[in-house]
Amino acid sequence: xxxxxxxxxxxxxxxxxxxxxxxxxxxxxxxxxxxxxxxxxxxxxxxxxxxxxxxxxxxxxxxxxxxxxxxxxxxxxxxxxxxxxxxxxxxxxxxxxxxxxxxxxxxxxxxxxxxxxxxxxxxxxxxxxxxxxxxxxxxxxxxxxxxxxxxxxxxxxxxxxxxxxxxxxxxxxxxxxxxxxxxxxxxxxxxxxxxxxxxxxxxxxxxxxxxxxxxxxxxxxxxxxxxxxxxxxxxxxxxxxxxxxxxxxxxxxxxxxxxxxxxxxxxxxxxxxxxxxxxxxxxxxxxxxxxxxxxxxxxxxxxxxxxxxxxxxxxxxxxxxxxxxxxxxxxxxxxxxxxxxxxxxxxxxxxxxxxxxxxxxxxxxxxxxxxxxxxxxxxxxxxxxxxxxxxxxxxxxxxxxxxxxxxxxxxxxxxxxxxxxxxxxxxxxxxxxxxxxxxxxxxxxxxxxxxxxxxxxxxxxxxxxxxxxxxxxxxxxxxxxxxxxxxxxxxxxxxxxxxxxxxxxxxxxxxxxxxxxxxxxxxxxxxxxxxxxxxxxxxxxxxxxxxxxxxxxxxxxxxxx
Numbered sequence: 001x002x003x004x005x006x007x008x009x010x011x012x013x014x015x016x017x018x019x020x021x022x023x024x025x026x027x028x029x030x031x032x033x034x035x036x037x038x039x040x041x042x043x044x045x046x047x048x049x050x051x052x053x054x055x056x057x058x059x060x061x062x063x064x065x066x067x068x069x070x071x072x073x074x075x076x077x078x079x080x081x082x083x084x085x086x087x088x089x090x091x092x093x094x095x096x097x098x099x100x101x102x103x104x105x106x107x108x109x110x111x112x113x114x115x116x117x118x119x120x121x122x123x124x125x126x127x128x129x130x131x132x133x134x135x136x137x138x139x140x141x142x143x144x145x146x147x148x149x150x151x152x153x154x155x156x157x158x159x160x161x162x163x164x165x166x167x168x169x170x171x172x173x174x175x176x177x178x179x180x181x182x183x184x185x186x187x188x189x190x191x192x193x194x195x196x197x198x199x200x201x202x203x204x205x206x207x208x209x210x211x212x213x214x215x216x217x218x219x220x221x222x223x224x225x226x227x228x229x230x231x232x233x234x235x236x237x238x239x240x241x242x243x244x245x246x247x248x249x250x251x252x253x254x255x256x257x258x259x260x261x262x263x264x265x266x267x268x269x270x271x272x273x274x275x276x277x278x279x280x281x282x283x284x285x286x287x288x289x290x291x292x293x294x295x296x297x298x299x300x301x302x303x304x305x306x307x308x309x310x311x312x313x314x315x316x317x318x319x320x321x322x323x324x325x326x327x328x329x330x331x332x333x334x335x336x337x338x339x340x341x342x343x344x345x346x347x348x349x350x351x352x353x354x355x356x357x358x359x360x361x362x363x364x365x366x367x368x369x370x371x372x373x374x375x376x377x378x379x380x381x382x383x384x385x386x387x388x389x390x391x392x393x394x395x396x397x398x399x400x401x402x403x404x405x406x407x408x409x410x411x412x413x414x415x416x417x418x419x420x421x422x423x424x425x426x427x428x429x430x431x432x433x434x435x436x437x438x439x440x441x442x443x444x445x446x447x448x449x450x451x452x453x454x455x456x457x458x459x460x461x462x463x464x465x466x467x468x469x470x471x472x473x474x475x476x477x478x479x480x481x482x483x484x485x486x487x488x489x490x491x492x493x494x495x496x497x498x499x500x501x502x503x504x505x506x507x508x509x510x511x512x513x514x515x516x517x518x519x520x521x522x523x524x525x526x527x528x529x530x531x532x533x534x535x536x537x538x539x540x541x542x543x544x545x546x547x548x549x550x551x552x553x554x555x556x557x558x559x560x561x
Contacts, residue, residue: 027094034059034087045077063091114162114169121167121183124148125471128173128201129194132217132238133460136442138166140464143546146471149182173201176208189213191467192232198223202231215470217463219359234470238463243363243412245462246436247352249274249455250364250408251371252337253434254350262485264513264537267329268520270300270485274455275322276434279340287314295339296332300512301325301539308541310510321449325539327512350374353401353409355392355422357383360412360438368410376401393421398429408434411453416444420451427452461542484545486538490514492552494532498524506551508544513537 039055042048124147130137134150138161141148150168152158158170171178173194184190184205190212192201198216205214216232218224224235253276261271275281281289292298302312303323309316318324326336352368354361357379365385368375378401379386390397392413403409409426413419416439423435437453439445441460448456465484486509493501503509511524516534538548 023097030090030094031056031059031063034063038083038087041077041080041083045080059087062087063094114158115181118149118167118169121147121149122186123188124183124186125189125191126151126179126182126184126187128190128192129153129197130191130217131193131195132463133442134161135164135166136460137464137467140468140542140546141471143543144468144471144549149187151178151182173197174204176204179205179208184209184212187212189215189471191215191217193217195219198227198232199230202227206231215467217467221359221363236463236466236470237359238459238466239359240363241466242438242457242459242462243360243410244367245457246360246410246412246438246455247364247367250352250410250434250436251368251373253408254371254373261330261333264327264485264487264520268327268513269330269333270325270327270512270539271333272323272325273337273340274434274436275318275320275324275340276432276454279318279320281318281340282320284318285314286312286316286318289318291326291336291339295328295335297326297328297336299324300327300510308544310504310508310540310544321454323455351376351402351406353378353398353403353406353426354412355409356412356414357381357386358412358414361410364410364412376406391418393418393425395425395429398422398425403429403433406430406433408436411435411437413438414440416441416447420444420447423448423451423453465542484540484542486540486545486548487535488538489532490530490534490536491532493530493536495529497527497529499526503538503548503552507540507548509538509540509548511536512539 035052035056038059039050039052042050042055125141127134127137127148127150129152130150134152134157138148138150148167150158150161150166151171151173152161152168153170153172155170158168161168169178169181171181173179173192174197179190187209190205192198192205192214193216194201195218198218202214202216205212214232214234216227216235218227218235218237219239221237221240224237227235252273261269263269286299286302289299299312301308301310302316302318302325303309304312304316304319326333328336351374354364354368354375354377357365357377361377361379362385365375365377376387377385378388378390378392378397380389380391382389388397388401390400392398392411403426409422411419411422411426413422419437419439423437426433426435434455435453436455437448437457439448439456439458442458445456445458493503498511503511514521514524514528514534514536516531538545540548
């Protein structure tokens, strides 16, 4: 459904669109002026009294060079000949202008100035050389209502994104004029993801605007101090966060101790738990799982076959690769974690294999080592923390690493094809192993699950969420969580009930807790009437949370310590 502006003044047009609008308006006014002038001239100079519509037809015929129709030969006064000649010449000129200004840019590959496509910007963010699937981040910002301009040094990439409707210009982020073209004087922040050119970009930004906020993304956490000293206000390392998250999930499978829950208030906590091979719940319908009766925890959502269900279908069958979103007191969540542990006979060794020792693998290794578990690392290049030098996509290498008897494998390879191959081989060598994988392409997430992975995180999605957290101060389950948790004021629900608000129907989000003056409750009555002073906690996918903001126009509460 298209959102229409409340008034015409709310419509924002790009520079090119404004130019076309001015041109068309001028053309209409010129035709009308010619029509009135010709009609009056016929009456005063030739003594011919004809309909204004006939005069309009003559002007159109003349300016389009299609002929003169019924008026041909009736002119005798010199001024009429001069007027007709002027109309002919202007018609030819307007034809050339129309061809160059409108027809060629629309229907050919003619060179286009992308600056002309930008709408006026205010309080926007400028993004430089984003390397992690730009569309994922730009869609995230657009749905959050954050205006932006992307600067890309690749003219072809910039044009492709601009043709898809994104606000993009081509230029070098090491050139101050690129930031001036992106209206840095009215921007709120600059996000740079320029790799080795991050330092140069930061210095360029500071030379243009010493006070603007700079958020830097890097794949090398060792560069953090250097980037901060150069002038960045914050440095984000998506690969490190992703590796840490995968490792935490792997470690949690060996212990009932929960380390990645979020405290919602009162005694309520929320966590997401992947169902591993050999789990006693596999093959059970959610309604028959008896989780609440045996542990006190509640299943409030589930990723099943790659789709998020909120709430889950009671008849849905729990399978390997299912990720359950569970709420309850901490003791209840620990009891749930212990309850779903696979039989220990299926985990002969508490060993974790890490394939790839890049930024993701290094972060994962640190978490696993601190947990005191045995770990074996694989990489194609030798290094201090590399145990086996070889291709993780080789069956022989995986056997040497002990995948057949390991409890889990973290696939942190930079190439998605290699990750999928490693996942398939690991599953074939050990049907009961837990496989946690990183993918570089968001579209590869479903493929990895089909290949046998239990838990998959994509670099573009994690990166986009980290940037959104930095810009909006969101309170989410974790930057690398598959599910988003949002705490917001209940102002939009003032005077209505939860059932009447249509939150779930309109957005796909589910309200799981309410806090008011009496305290915090996880038992949400659908018929409760809100005063607007409460705050609510919602859970949903990225798309659902974005849709909630779009429908209800609320700002997240500040994150709590």
